[in-house]
Amino acid sequence: MIRHPLPWYRKGQLFLVHRLSSPVQRFFTRFPQWEYGLSRPEISQIECPHGPLVGKRAVHLSDLHLDRYQPRHDVALTCIAAMRPDWIFVTGDLLNVPDGLPHVFRFLSALRELAPVYLTLGNHDHFSGVPVHLFSEMADRHKIHLLMNQAVFVPAGSGELAIVGVDDPCLHRADLRCIPSKPDGRFTILLAHAPNVIDYLGEAHAVDLVLCGHSHGGQWRIPYIRPFWLPYGCHGRVSGLSHHKGFRLYVNRGLGWSILPIRWRCAPEIVVIDWIADRPRDNPHPA
Numbered sequence: 001m002i003r004h005p006l007p008w009y010r011k012g013q014l015f016l017v018h019r020l021s022s023p024v025q026r027f028f029t030r031f032p033q034w035e036y037g038l039s040r041p042e043i044s045q046i047e048c049p050h051g052p053l054v055g056k057r058a059v060h061l062s063d064l065h066l067d068r069y070q071p072r073h074d075v076a077l078t079c080i081a082a083m084r085p086d087w088i089f090v091t092g093d094l095l096n097v098p099d100g101l102p103h104v105f106r107f108l109s110a111l112r113e114l115a116p117v118y119l120t121l122g123n124h125d126h127f128s129g130v131p132v133h134l135f136s137e138m139a140d141r142h143k144i145h146l147l148m149n150q151a152v153f154v155p156a157g158s159g160e161l162a163i164v165g166v167d168d169p170c171l172h173r174a175d176l177r178c179i180p181s182k183p184d185g186r187f188t189i190l191l192a193h194a195p196n197v198i199d200y201l202g203e204a205h206a207v208d209l210v211l212c213g214h215s216h217g218g219q220w221r222i223p224y225i226r227p228f229w230l231p232y233g234c235h236g237r238v239s240g241l242s243h244h245k246g247f248r249l250y251v252n253r254g255l256g257w258s259i260l261p262i263r264w265r266c267a268p269e270i271v272v273i274d275w276i277a278d279r280p281r282d283n284p285h286p287a
């Protein structure tokens with residue numbers, strides 16, 4: 001459990017940013033022709049050496065911010081269909097306003113046609129005004145798995161995949177007690193919206209891969225300069241694969257946009273995860 005509550009000033013700051021950005025977001029959503037840099041997602045690939053799941057594949061999406069369905073969402077669906085995933089993971093920030101609910105579930109149910117879908121919620125989902133029980137009801141109706149501090153176990157290959165989804169760590173709503181112990185053959189994926197979840201993981205947590213979003217990769221990038229915009233909860237983690245305290249963390253740049261409908265030198269991202277054979281350990285006594 002992220003035990004200490006979010007400080008009131010930080011909660012106020014996050015809420016204020018959402019309240020100020022919502023009308024702007026709502027305004028620009030009406031003009032998809034003003035979007036820039038969002039039309040073509042980049043595909044990233046990571047490999048997980050784990051013999052029992054060899055040949056399995058998952059797709060990771062994040063930060064949809066899908067308040068209105070656009071043609072670019074069909075482009076993303078076409079890309080994902082071509083990958084033929086076994087599972088699809090979405091790590092929060094599904095929408096900004098309640099009006100987005102039918103639009104985002106149109107996209108999610110199309111994903112569900114391709115593979116089982118596992119979701120977590122992000123800070124924008126909580127601030128959107130859509131109650132959590134409505135997200136749950138919609139997810140149930142569309143046969144999508146919304147994981148709120150829960151784990152599910154999927155038999156796969158000759159082993160098992162544990163999919164753990166926690167509520168948003170940047171709002172201190174993640175309860176890490178839902179992470180199960182690890183028997184042989186199991187691969188455990190942790191889905192969380194904000195990358196600061198990694199700061200709360202310890203030796204007791206048997207997690208093989210942590211998937212997050214929240215950063216948008218900075219959304220606007222100037223060459224040779226670190227992103228000047230990163231939301232609270234990133235702690236400097238911008239995008240891509242990194243290692244922390246023995247855990248592997250992937251921060252997805254997301255598919256959508258925040259505040260302005262512009263991604264500058266920071267394309268939307270779809271991540272493909274492939275399970276491969278275990279790499280042979282170095283032989284300490286070569287012939």
Ligand SMILES: [Fe+2]
Pocket residue numbers: 063065093122124214215216254258
């Ligand atoms: Fe986001």
